[in-house]
Amino acid sequence: MFNNTTKNMTKPLAKERAVISQLQQDIINNSQKGFPLTRQPYKTIAEQLAKVNIITNELKVFLAIDDLGNQEVLSRVGPVFDHKKAGASTLAALAVPAKDLDKIAGIVNQFEQVNHNYGRDSYSQKEKYNLWFVVTSSDMVALKSTLANIELLTGLAVLVLPMEASYHIDLAFSINVTGIESPTSNQETKQLKAVNQSDTASLTDIEKVALRSAIEKGLPTSLLPYQVIAQQLSLTEQQVIKQISLWQEEGLIRRFGLVIKHRRLGYDANAMVVWNIPNDDMDNVAQKLAKCAPVSLCYQRPRRLPDWPYNLFCMIHGTDRSLVLQQISQITEQLALESVQKDVLFSFKAYKQHGARYSKALNSKTVSNTRKGQAHG
Numbered sequence: 001m002f003n004n005t006t007k008n009m010t011k012p013l014a015k016e017r018a019v020i021s022q023l024q025q026d027i028i029n030n031s032q033k034g035f036p037l038t039r040q041p042y043k044t045i046a047e048q049l050a051k052v053n054i055i056t057n058e059l060k061v062f063l064a065i066d067d068l069g070n071q072e073v074l075s076r077v078g079p080v081f082d083h084k085k086a087g088a089s090t091l092a093a094l095a096v097p098a099k100d101l102d103k104i105a106g107i108v109n110q111f112e113q114v115n116h117n118y119g120r121d122s123y124s125q126k127e128k129y130n131l132w133f134v135v136t137s138s139d140m141v142a143l144k145s146t147l148a149n150i151e152l153l154t155g156l157a158v159l160v161l162p163m164e165a166s167y168h169i170d171l172a173f174s175i176n177v178t179g180i181e182s183p184t185s186n187q188e189t190k191q192l193k194a195v196n197q198s199d200t201a202s203l204t205d206i207e208k209v210a211l212r213s214a215i216e217k218g219l220p221t222s223l224l225p226y227q228v229i230a231q232q233l234s235l236t237e238q239q240v241i242k243q244i245s246l247w248q249e250e251g252l253i254r255r256f257g258l259v260i261k262h263r264r265l266g267y268d269a270n271a272m273v274v275w276n277i278p279n280d281d282m283d284n285v286a287q288k289l290a291k292c293a294p295v296s297l298c299y300q301r302p303r304r305l306p307d308w309p310y311n312l313f314c315m316i317h318g319t320d321r322s323l324v325l326q327q328i329s330q331i332t333e334q335l336a337l338e339s340v341q342k343d344v345l346f347s348f349k350a351y352k353q354h355g356a357r358y359s360k361a362l363n364s365k366t367v368s369n370t371r372k373g374q375a376h377g
Helices: 004-013 022-031 041-050 058-070 098-109 140-154 205-216 225-233 237-250 279-290 321-334 364-376
Strands: 074-081 088-094 114-122 131-137 159-161 165-169 253-260 271-275 295-300 312-316 342-353
Touching: 022 041, 022 058, 022 253, 041 058, 058 074, 058 253, 074 205, 088 140, 098 114, 098 131, 098 140, 098 342, 131 140, 131 342, 165 279, 205 225, 205 237, 225 237, 237 253, 271 321, 279 295, 279 312, 312 321, 321 342
Parallel strands: none
Antiparallel strands: 074 253, 088 131, 088 159, 114 131, 114 342, 165 295, 271 312, 271 342, 295 312
């Protein structure tokens, strides 16, 4: 849909590729999942790395991760929630005149409920939708209100595409930007086995809301992050660790670890491939597509006829657009999908990227007073 003039117009706004060390790459590849639920998580990471002959220490790990944050390679250290269990969420899109794209993206970005917002262009030049964003809210009422306000302020109709089925969702793929592959320990640290942890008091509903709000934006920058959160919310460190562990077991938290902004590492040839799969073939095709090595995301979303005929989405992240197109071609042939209608939408600009916001923060005074009230009730 976009001509070269439009694409070139956005390039000066793109940031230079970040430069990271071998240790930072090794940490990323070992800590995107299973970030330690221990009192000194950075010490635990150093111990895990030592098992695959990466020699470092607690402070070096901490400083390396802190630098990833300073370079904006790191979105956060924290949870990725299951949106169906955490609240309401949807992928949405707008068809924006090219000259207004930055302005409209700025309007969309004003909403705290919008956590991802990308400019995408259609490789076939057929698709008119060029601004794609994700909206999350505490419930469907709040979600619909946000979408209505976006339509009101932009003057454009929003294409709403909630997830109907997920076949593969995992953006924690390994990277190699140094030229040297990272050895991985492939172990996820379980919750802290502290003395008397089984006797740790359970959190109240209000305390759980406050804790979720505290970790949504990521753990605090501290060698003892769980202690900092506990002090902020008038809880104990063991309570914080135990509750996060319980949320992982329940599936509310799908992944807990380093959440990376891959574009900053050169992974900017990222394609959203959309397919028009016959309904009866959906499970069969989607399950095969989800197992293809280059695919990092695969999910079903509704058609919106006549404007949007596609119902199966997958993401392929890469550093080279021609290589990604080659991978798509190979997948198409491998799964015998040559006759299936599809399109490829490459992201060309990231307008916004942060963790989903589902809950409103409660301050520590509210949490503390609530616990005292229950104790005296």
